Amino acid sequence: MRNSIRFLHRGKVVELSDFSPTQTVLDWLRLDAGLKGTKEGCGEGDCGACTVAVGRLSGDRIVYKPVNSCILFLGQIDGAEIVTVEDLAEDGRLHPVQQAMVDAHGSQCGFCTPGFVMSLFTLYHSDHQRADRKTVTDWLAGNLCRCTGYRPIVEAALNSCFTAADDAFCRRENETQESLRGLADDEDVLVGDDDRFFAAPGSIDALADLYERHPEATIVAGATDVGLWVTKQLRGLDKVIWLGRVEGLDRVEETRGGLLLGAGATYSAVEPHIGRIDPDLGELWRRIGSKQVRASGTVGGNIANGSPIGDTPPALIALGATIELRKGNDARTLTLEDFFIDYGRQDRATGEFVTGVFVPKLDPNQAFRAYKLSKRFDQDISAVMAAFRFTIVDGRITEARIAYGGMAATPRRARGAEAALIGANPADPASWAPALKAVADDYAPITDMRASADYRREAARGMLAKALVEVSGAPDAHTRITGFRQMEADHAA
Amino acid sequence: MQPDQMPAADYASVRKPSPHDSAIKHVTGEATYIDDIREPAGTLHVVPGWHRDAVCGRIKSVDLDAVRAYPGVVAVLTHADIPGKNDCSPSFGDDPVLAEGNIQFHGQAVFAVVAETRDAARRAARLARIEVEEHTPILTVDDAVGADITVMPDYQFRKGAPEAGLASAERKLSGRLMIGGQEHFYLEGQAAMAVPGEDGDMFVHSSTQHPSEVQHTVSKVLALPDAAVTVEVRRMGGGFGGKESQANQWAALAALAARVTGRPCKCRLDRDDDMIMTGKRHDFRADWTAGFDAEGRIRAVDMKLLARCGYSADLSLGVVDRAMFHADSSYYYPDAAILSRRMKTDTVSNTAFRGFGGPQGMLAAERMIDAIAITLGEDPLTIRKRNFYSAGRDVTPYGMPVEEHHTLHALIGELEEKAAYWARREEIRSFNASSHILKKGLALTPVKFGISFTLKHLNQAGALVHVYTDGSIHLSHGGTEMGQGLYQKVAQVVAEEFGVSLDRVRITATHTGKVPNTGPTAASSGTDLNGMAAKRAAEMIKARLIAFASAHYGVEAEAIDFRDNKVIVGNEAIDFGALAKEAHLNRIQLSAAGFYATPNITWDRPTASGRPFLYFAYGGACAEVTIDTMTGEMRVDRVDILHDVGKSLNPAIDIGQIEGGFVQGMGWLTTEELVWDGKGRLRTHAPSTYKIPTASDVPEAFSVSLYDSPGNPEDTIYRSKAVGEPPVMLANSVFCAVSDAVASLKPGVVPELDAPATPEAILKAVAAIKQAEATGR
Structure with missing residues (x-):
């Protein structure tokens, strides 16, 4: 048993044994360490002004992830290196991403800038994906800027983040790795x-x-x-x-039948795997929170907290996912849809916790679609989230699993619409008209700041219709304005 | 040679794309904002307390015992602790610092906690027990119209005989457009730190666009002479109008706490408190009737602009006037009646926001033009151009001639080419013919924005310039830096005057002790006013140096020139610092206060006559969008912008203002929706629920150019034009393009699309137009 946390900061190991359980990293930086470069913009992980980089060993290299320090508890950086905006310039020489920001006129008021710089720093050190604007805007979805209109920041990213990393952090990497290895143990x-x-x-x-x-x-x-x-x-x-130190809880395993996710697996760890089940899942994952949120948040957490507007449960329910729970030495498995009982109530006993999720793959005769509907495309909570799995035999739907989020107190299946679709032919809209009517009766959505009840109902119908039109392979190629499938269509055209 | 006639190459500092003065400090995290200032020992933290439920009503009782008892709490302040006047309003005396007698809106500060830590103050602030006898709130414009209550009298422009004009017009159309408000979402929230001094003095660091007003507010609240209060602002983490009047309250609370405790006190609002407790862009209802001929040429306009002002007047006089001044957009109305009403509601008091009413007035005009075009089956751009101000058709509804209409025509013509408007119109037509779920829309809209404060006395500025004996230059002026690059532009002006490199000019914080009685940094006028004032200060010192050098070295004044950090005196080049030193030894004053008052503006509000603006800034934007008719989702596909900044003082900074202003305007008209619940409580008070644009909302095809201007015809600073606000209205093109996409569903029917065009608003407009189709309307 260890009674302290230890992390690496500015080349030195910091060991702390007396702090509030909910002390945030941001408060530690600003109030305790006196480092004012990292800013508080919103205190809820939505603006990115407080972004810092957290480095962890992954095999033989260090991976830097951007995280929102305003909602990260201090204990969560145990065993990691923390890098802030103050640490980038070297002997008065700007880091390449900083220099690129200056050259592109990427700052105006400057308050969001440290957060952007840190996001860019993590992109600079990432395994480079395609050096294109889409990669950049996705990487920066969690950083809000109110002054520049982003164009110069994106330009700075394109100009600096896609060459081989060569900075002080690379040059010190061996030492840093050694320090991090020194911090690694399997203690509670x-x-x-x-x-x-x-x-x-x-x-x-x-x-x-x-x-x-x-x-x-x-x-x-x-x-x-x-x-x-x-x-x-x-x-x-x-x-x-x-849960961050629990051995094996962050596992992501692709099996023959599907994907096995430990409750501690972050969205970003799952992201490369889930899109292989269906491209819509990849796109959905990309739109959950932001890079920062996905670096910290987990699928298990998204399920366990039982929110009616979590993005993953509708998709996972439509896929027929199951979850594993444990209490003491007892483990049990149940279908995800049965886990959600009512608003704020789940089928979870006192002392019981979620340990994992199993996501089945699709059969060849199954078609899957998922749509996320929100006011803003990136980093927004859904007004309505919908997922569909249709089993189609000889042009007829033999089974439909449909789940919506944002339509009820819990993520829930549209039983009426599912039933109405049996025997329907996606290519024949008249055959599925009853399902459109049924889906409106399946839910009694509420009006809130994200959408009105009427809109939710109308959009739920629209999403079902869109899924059926797309599945039918109708000639109308233009069915959506965001998402991988559309991009594929564009490329094909 | 006049500066504007000099070729650009002859300038060393102005008209150059130098980076923001703080760019390096921004990227390294060294730039200091209020909350980053190293706190003096013993600094306390102030958090305002409010009733978390009540919207409005009489305060029956306030029990703060639990607040006082919370560990770490040093003092709890109420209105009874205020030694001076309980008011932080900009003019009208109707904004209490702490509520007295009544709660007037949900979130109004009733008390303030002063504690050793901010965390303790926040926790304690939630322990108050306040009883309120609530009454039914008046929440919306429609509610207030029903109750017939306003914060100020109605006001009207009349030109010609609008009733007769409407009656005699061949065609007539009416409509109503609801226009949403907007949260500023400056990344740095409201913040102030007050440090008490001797003799009751108070030094206030404030994140404000208007240090003089913070000074006056603090002195008013503490019953001090203005001279006892000093306010300093180095920079803001964004302002956008939200820190023009609304920074007063938090500075006043910090100063009050400092007075009561005798210790430095800091007040920094939480994001949620900030969004709930401070005013926003006014939401409007615009009711319009237009009479026009068969070609779509407007004959007469009757427009009513009803603004939701909130519980107090704040800056609503000027904001709503500016909506009226821009209700013509770029279009000539032979006869017009433009009426405004400032509706009073039990909601937070709405305030300045970049554009200051102009965007709302212009959007109403664009809707009117779109409606005329749709009704006549013409392209909206054709109707726009047909109605542009032109020779002989050049007088606005408020009587000011539009002298520079040729710029409007040339700029829009060039943009039409650059954006390939007509070719794309055809492409979109064919796309829409074959695409059933997705529809595209296109719009090209103009901007004509009046530059000058319409409140005449604000059009003045001061600057203070010192030259030290080593040749370094200290610059201070009344303008504040909120990210817009004002400090850099003014420094460029001073460097240019003295012929020195920019690094010789030390930019210093705005400080009421250096430059007094300033106006707010607002109305896009920061550079026009402060640049001129600084130029004049520099010119005074320079004139003294020339006179001195001429006498001292026996050279004609005409043979003396300042450039390359040198002073050319006849055949000799003397280092600028050496000359400064020599002048000092000869007892020449090397310090000057410059002053500038905008000439040629004569607006008289009571008679609604005269010339409110020195000039207009022009621009144009062409936007293409795609909408999803099944979900209401929308994507902006391409934007082309051409904008007129006269001769740019700094093209890099100006492009930044244009791009940033456009994207901010696009947010206002698309994803940014303020939602209040039925009781009148704001439900969108954090970025998790209030959605400003992110990087991916800006199209990859986003082309922004500066119009190749011969220079401002008015004698402005290096013939530049103001650029802060006008670009916001370039985003009207996005809203009109969405409307165009909806309109493609049924030719001849005007879409019922309100702003912002959220997915919900778009789907509603789609449903309405499909309904119109079904009923054959």
Whole structure:
């Protein structure tokens, strides 16, 4: 048992054994370390002004991820290197991404700039994907700028981030790796005492044991939601259990039948795999939160917190996913749709926690579609999220699994519409007209700041119709204005 | 030779794309904002407290015991602690710093917690028990019209005989457009830090566009003479109008706390508090009737602009006037009645926002033109051009002639070519014919924006320039830096005057002790006013140096020239610093205060006559969009912009203003939706629910160019034109393009699309037009 956390900062190991369980990295930087370069813009992980880079060993290299430090708990950087905007320039010489920002006139008021610089720093150090604008805008979706209109920032990124990395961090990499290896252990971590702690168990058994003893503790995976309980609702969480050190919980395994995800697997770890089940899933993943949110947030967390507007549950329900739960030494499996009982209520016993998700692949005769509808394409919470899996035999639908988010108190299947589709021919709109009517009766959506009930109902119908039109292979190639399928069509054309 | 006649190559500093003065500090994190200033020991933190539920009503009781008892709390302030006047309004005395007697909107500050840490202050602020006898709130323009309550009297421009004009017109159309408001979402929220000094003095660091007004507010609230209060602003993390009047309250609270505790006090709002407690762009209802001929030429216009002002007047006088001044967009109305009403509601007091009412007025005009075009089956651009101001058709509804209409024509003509408008119109027509779910739209819209504060006395500025004996130059002026690059532009002007490199000019913070009685940095006028004032200060010093050098070295004044960090005196080149030193030894004053007041503006509001603007800035934008008729989603595919900045002082900064202004305007008209619940509580008070554009919302095909101008015909600073606000209205092209896409569904029917064009608004307009088709309307 280790009673402190340790991380690497400016080449030195920082060890802390006395801090609030919900102390944020941002507050540590600004208030304790006196480093004011990292800014607070919103306190909820949506503007990116507080972006810092967190470096971790991955095999024989260090991978830097951008994270929102305003909603990242201090304990979550245990074992990692933290890099902030102050650390980039070397002997008064700007880092390449900083220089590119200056050259492109990428800052005006400058307040968002440190966050952009740090996002660019992580892009600079990433495995370079395609050096195109799409890669950049996706990478920067979590950084808001109100002054520039982004064009010069995107230009700075294109000019600096797609050459082989060559900076002080590369030159120091061996030392840094050594330091990080020195921090690695498989200890259970607990900072605090039995009444108030930040804990990071090292194994699934230790986690099960700890949670059984403290069922009132809050389990945190990425803290992209729980962070807001703290910064916005000012909730005092006395006992926090972080999953980030649990051995094996971050696993992502492609099996013959599907994809097995540990509850601690981040969205970004799942991203390259999930799109292979269907391109719409890749696009959906890309639009969940932002690079920062996906670097911290997990699929398990998205499920376990039971939000009616989580983006992954509708898609996973339509695919027929199952989840695994554990309490003490007992494990059980249930279908994802059965997990969600009502608003804020899940089929989870006291002391029980989600350990993994299994996502089945599609059969050759199954067609899948998923659409996310929000006011803004990137980094927005869905007004309506819809996912469809149609099994089609000889041109007729023999089974339909349809799930919507944002339409009810929980992510839920559209049973009426599913039934109405049996026997329908996607190429014959008259045959599926009853399903369009049925889907409106399947839900009684609410009006809120994201959309009105009427719009939700109307859009739910539109999404179902769009899915059927697309599945039918109708000649109208232009069916959507965002997403991989459309891009494929454009390329083909 | 006049500067504007000099070839660009002869300039060393102005008309050059030098980077923002703080660019390097921005990217390294060294640029200091209010919350980054190293706090003096013992600094306390102030957090405003408010009733989390009540929208409006009489305060029955306020129980702050639990707040006071919270660990770390040093003081809890209410209106009773205010020694001076409980008011932070810009003019009208109707904005209490802390509520007294009544809560007037959801989120109004009732008390303030002063604590050792910000965290303690935030937690304590939620422990108050406030009882309110609530009454039914008036929330919307329509509510207020029903109750007939306004914050100020109605106001009207009349030109000619609009009633007769409408009656005699061949065709007549009416419509109503609802236009949403907008949250500023400056990345740095409202913040101020007050440090008490001796004799009751108060030094205030404030993130404000209007340091003089913060000074006056603090002195008013603390019952101090203005001279006892000093306000300094080095930079803001964005302003956009949101820190013109609305920074006052937080500076006043910090200063009040500093007065009560005797310790430095800082007040920085949470993002949610900031969005709930501070005003926004006014939302409007625009009701219009146009009379026109068979060619779509407007004969007469009757327009009513109803603005939601909120609970107090704030800057609504000027904002709504400016909506009226721009209700013509670029179009000639032979006869017109433009009426405005400033509706009073039980909501936060709306305020300045880049464009200051202009965008709303212009959008209404564009809708009117679109409606005329659709009704006549003509292309909207044809109707736009047919109605442009031109020779003999050049007087605005408020009586000011549009002298530079040739610029409008030339600019729009060039943009039409550059954007290949007519070829793309054909491509879009054929795309729409074959695409059933997705539809495209195209629009090219003009901008003509009046430059000058319409409140005449604000059109003045001061600057203070010192030359030190080593030749380094200290520059201070009344303008504030909010990211727009003002400091850099003014420094370029001063460097140019003295013929020195930019690094010799030290840019310093705006400070009420250096330059007093300033206006706000607003109305796009920062460079026009402060650039001129600084130029004059520099000219004064330079004139003294020339007179000195002429006498000292026995050379004709005409043979003395300042360039390349040297002073050319006859056949000799003397280092600028050496001359400064020599002048000082000969007792020549090397410091000057410059002053500028805009000439030729004569607006008289009571009689609605005179010339409100020194000149107009022009621009044009062509936008293409695609909408999804099944979901209402929309994508902007391509934007071409041509914009007139006269002779640019700094093309890089100007392009940045144009691009940024356009994208901000695009956000206002598309994804940025303010939603209040039925009780009147703002539900979109953080970026998780209020969506400003992200990088991917800006199309890859985004081309922005400066119009090749011969220079501002008015004698402005190096013949440049103001650029802060006009580009916001370039985004009207996006809204009109969305409307065009919807209109493609049914020729001849005007879409019922309101702003912002969210997916929901678009789908609603699509449904309405399909309905119109079904009923054969």
